[in-house]
Amino acid sequence: MPKFLSRLSASLYKTLKRRGVPVPLEQYQRARLKSAAKGEWGEVKVALVEEIQSAKGPAQNTLFTRKLLERVEELEGRGAEQPLIIALFGDGSTLHDVVPSASSETLSGDLLIPDWAAGNTDSQQQAFKLGLTQRVLFLMGAPGSGKTRVTAQLIKGCLEKRERTLLCCHTRDAVDHTVSQLDDNTRSDTLLQARTIAATVMDDDVKPYDNVIVDDAGMVSLTNVLYLASLATKRILLIGDPMQLPPVSSSETGNPWIEHNIFQHQSGTDNLSELFTWQEQNTDISVLLREQFEIPERIFNILNQLCYGSRLTSQTTTRGIITLIDTSTLDPELTGTPRSPINAYHGDIVVRTLKELLQKQSLTASDIGVLSPFRAQSQYLERVSKLSGLPEGIEFGTVHTFQGRMKVCIVLDLTVSNVDHSFQILSGGNLVANLMNTAMSRCRTRDGQEGRLVVVANYQHVQQHYANKPLANFLDRIRSTTDTLVEVPTLGGEEPADAWDTMRYGQTTDILVSEFQTEYDQLSNELAGHDLPNEEQVRGLIWKACDLMPRLITLCNRLREPGEPEHFRTTSGTRRRIERLSLAALELADFAPEKRNLETNETPFMSVILDLYVLIYESSMLEGEDNSRRHPDEPVYDPKAHTEESYGRIRLWLNYLRSVYAHDTTEWPRFDQERINRFFEKTIGKPKPENILDYLRAELFLFKEILSYLDTVRNKLKKG
Numbered sequence: 001m002p003k004f005l006s007r008l009s010a011s012l013y014k015t016l017k018r019r020g021v022p023v024p025l026e027q028y029q030r031a032r033l034k035s036a037a038k039g040e041w042g043e044v045k046v047a048l049v050e051e052i053q054s055a056k057g058p059a060q061n062t063l064f065t066r067k068l069l070e071r072v073e074e075l076e077g078r079g080a081e082q083p084l085i086i087a088l089f090g091d092g093s094t095l096h097d098v099v100p101s102a103s104s105e106t107l108s109g110d111l112l113i114p115d116w117a118a119g120n121t122d123s124q125q126q127a128f129k130l131g132l133t134q135r136v137l138f139l140m141g142a143p144g145s146g147k148t149r150v151t152a153q154l155i156k157g158c159l160e161k162r163e164r165t166l167l168c169c170h171t172r173d174a175v176d177h178t179v180s181q182l183d184d185n186t187r188s189d190t191l192l193q194a195r196t197i198a199a200t201v202m203d204d205d206v207k208p209y210d211n212v213i214v215d216d217a218g219m220v221s222l223t224n225v226l227y228l229a230s231l232a233t234k235r236i237l238l239i240g241d242p243m244q245l246p247p248v249s250s251s252e253t254g255n256p257w258i259e260h261n262i263f264q265h266q267s268g269t270d271n272l273s274e275l276f277t278w279q280e281q282n283t284d285i286s287v288l289l290r291e292q293f294e295i296p297e298r299i300f301n302i303l304n305q306l307c308y309g310s311r312l313t314s315q316t317t318t319r320g321i322i323t324l325i326d327t328s329t330l331d332p333e334l335t336g337t338p339r340s341p342i343n344a345y346h347g348d349i350v351v352r353t354l355k356e357l358l359q360k361q362s363l364t365a366s367d368i369g370v371l372s373p374f375r376a377q378s379q380y381l382e383r384v385s386k387l388s389g390l391p392e393g394i395e396f397g398t399v400h401t402f403q404g405r406m407k408v409c410i411v412l413d414l415t416v417s418n419v420d421h422s423f424q425i426l427s428g429g430n431l432v433a434n435l436m437n438t439a440m441s442r443c444r445t446r447d448g449q450e451g452r453l454v455v456v457a458n459y460q461h462v463q464q465h466y467a468n469k470p471l472a473n474f475l476d477r478i479r480s481t482t483d484t485l486v487e488v489p490t491l492g493g494e495e496p497a498d499a500w501d502t503m504r505y506g507q508t509t510d511i512l513v514s515e516f517q518t519e520y521d522q523l524s525n526e527l528a529g530h531d532l533p534n535e536e537q538v539r540g541l542i543w544k545a546c547d548l549m550p551r552l553i554t555l556c557n558r559l560r561e562p563g564e565p566e567h568f569r570t571t572s573g574t575r576r577r578i579e580r581l582s583l584a585a586l587e588l589a590d591f592a593p594e595k596r597n598l599e600t601n602e603t604p605f606m607s608v609i610l611d612l613y614v615l616i617y618e619s620s621m622l623e624g625e626d627n628s629r630r631h632p633d634e635p636v637y638d639p640k641a642h643t644e645e646s647y648g649r650i651r652l653w654l655n656y657l658r659s660v661y662a663h664d665t666t667e668w669p670r671f672d673q674e675r676i677n678r679f680f681e682k683t684i685g686k687p688k689p690e691n692i693l694d695y696l697r698a699e700l701f702l703f704k705e706i707l708s709y710l711d712t713v714r715n716k717l718k719k720g
Helices: 003-007 010-018 025-036 042-054 059-075 083-089 100-105 122-133 147-160 172-180 197-202 222-230 262-267 272-281 297-307 344-359 375-387 430-440 459-465 470-481 505-528 535-558 572-587 602-620 649-662 670-684 692-719
Strands: 136-141 165-169 192-196 209-214 232-240 286-289 321-326 368-372 395-398 409-413 452-457 484-487 501-503
Touching: 025 042, 042 059, 042 222, 059 197, 059 222, 083 136, 083 222, 083 232, 083 262, 122 136, 122 147, 122 286, 136 147, 136 262, 147 165, 147 172, 147 209, 147 232, 165 172, 165 197, 172 192, 192 197, 197 222, 209 222, 222 232, 222 262, 232 262, 262 272, 272 286, 297 430, 297 470, 297 572, 321 470, 344 368, 344 375, 344 409, 344 452, 368 375, 375 395, 409 430, 430 470, 452 470, 459 470, 470 535, 484 505, 501 505, 505 535, 505 692, 535 572, 535 692, 572 602, 602 649, 602 692, 649 670, 649 692, 670 692
Parallel strands: 136 232, 136 286, 165 192, 165 209, 209 232, 321 452, 321 484, 368 395, 368 409, 409 452
Antiparallel strands: 484 501
16 A cells, blocks of 8 residues: 555545546545554544544535544643643643642632632532642532532632633534623633534634633543643543533544543543542542533432432422323334334324413523434424424434523423334433433423423333333333323324323322332242342332332322311421431342341341331321320221231331331330331231342331322322
8 A cells, every 4th residue: 555545634635536546445444543543642543543534525524523633733742731631631640730820819728718609509619719729620610509609709700810711612602602601801801712512613813821720621631631631731620410411432442532521530430429439539639510500300300319319309399290292002013214213103203282371471482392212203393393383492402412401391292102123322321311301391480480301211211222221211100100191092093183181180190199000019929939120120110119109198188178288298308208218228129149148238228117117107297285196086096006917007017117127115015116026027028138139128117008099098188
């Protein structure tokens, strides 16, 4: 092969090809990769060359990548001139260094919080202090946790030090959003430059900055961070959410320089739990914002539990409204391509849903965003909506294009249906969790308008083709928390096509309770036998129980007389217990061989008992005349609770179990322990749990009994 091929540029190659000069593409590409592999940043350059070679469409589509490749080549041989590159991508020895000029401003690690930064939460204040003292800061936070607020304060703090500062974001919308949060003086300061990453890379005259702040860093590839780090002389602040969508790649080779973000790189893991463990071990350079202020509580709870391991707390005052439109019976067919399908039936359903939402007159067109994971479906939804005469202002997009934007109402069309295969974009692990997190977190309460989430999905199809995967888990949680469940019938037969079966909160709860009972019977039999059920099925059953309890409590409380107290008192504390309950309960759903026979699983079971005791027993107790506690009235209290088959026996069991696990019972009368023994005999066939499966079976039995009890109380209250 001629040597000049190894130096051949893409543009020259195409010129020669147009002129008929024979230059074998395969040989050219191999030569280019071989040439790129040389040098200090060979791996990075190879990743970029592969990205260029796999790109489709006109040459301008790769212009940014080719320019980035040039920037990386310029970095080679500069070594010590790039201290922040060494910190992030070298030996890491300087990763934890403080900015030299900041040492005189600190006293025992404390930095005076200025008036304009007062009112921050503890984690926000920690982020502000570290951002102005450390050379590197990793700031992680969920949507609505105040990342933009802290970013704006850090920019202001840097400018008050008269330091040149570059704010970089993945998109122009994200840049504009952050800049809009700055005050006029900060926004107009000549020491601040705010621009997209693409604009920065393409700028041939860019000069070094004291500080580089990378917002939405979870979407930024390592290669981009490498270049941006070369522009910073004092500090680099990396702000984002590792549980949002990752960098987008054309090559799909899995190359970490293209497809991983800086949070994955530094923590050395894609695993959620391990990522947060890394953060907790590196609190001098990393902060997790732990409070969320904007996403409606019930929507956020799903995200908190499935994406953030319930490490966050919700400070919102709104609960949110959730609707699931289930097309399982209709089972619509798909058209389009194998990678980007179109579901025309879902298109009709989305149009009808949009018209109904706008008829309520509480929402305007600009309040609504319509999303799909697939570009073809998103374009189809926009097209049929316009043809149907829907007003301008409704925004359509894929989940990827909608990141960073917020709406009062989000309509999410999952699209997939009636095919015998699964789609890759919905089949992965973290990527699917990130996609669903991004889609659902676009929903925000605004100006007193309660945030709404409407999901259109073929539930049975998802359960069949994505079983025990994140997509099915998310859809299960949406279904078990939905306010309204709509089942779309088949389009054949005598029923009109618009005869939707709409079930409100109470009707939906009836369906969910019945389904739980059926699933419980199946799994409990499997747990008692030799063949264990799928772990994800058990975890799903636990989630359903924890979702159904507050539903039934809410329905019971709605049936109280006007002016009377709730039958089961609900507070912010009890809602937090519900979240904590699910975490403790899930600890027992671990079928790893090394854990099955452990005898040290009493702690999570004890935590479950204490939370259930508060939620069901203590919350229903009444104040007596002498400030003593007394049993509630019937039917919350069952006078026949001592009989074996009474619906009210669960309250006594919780009281007995709580006494055993919360007190020293060694000196108690023997009959109390005998009651506990009888409980376990009934539950697991032995007087005492011996391993994790025994505790799990007892836990699931308690959940089943509590749901049955609450459902019975509700029905008795309805009858008066």
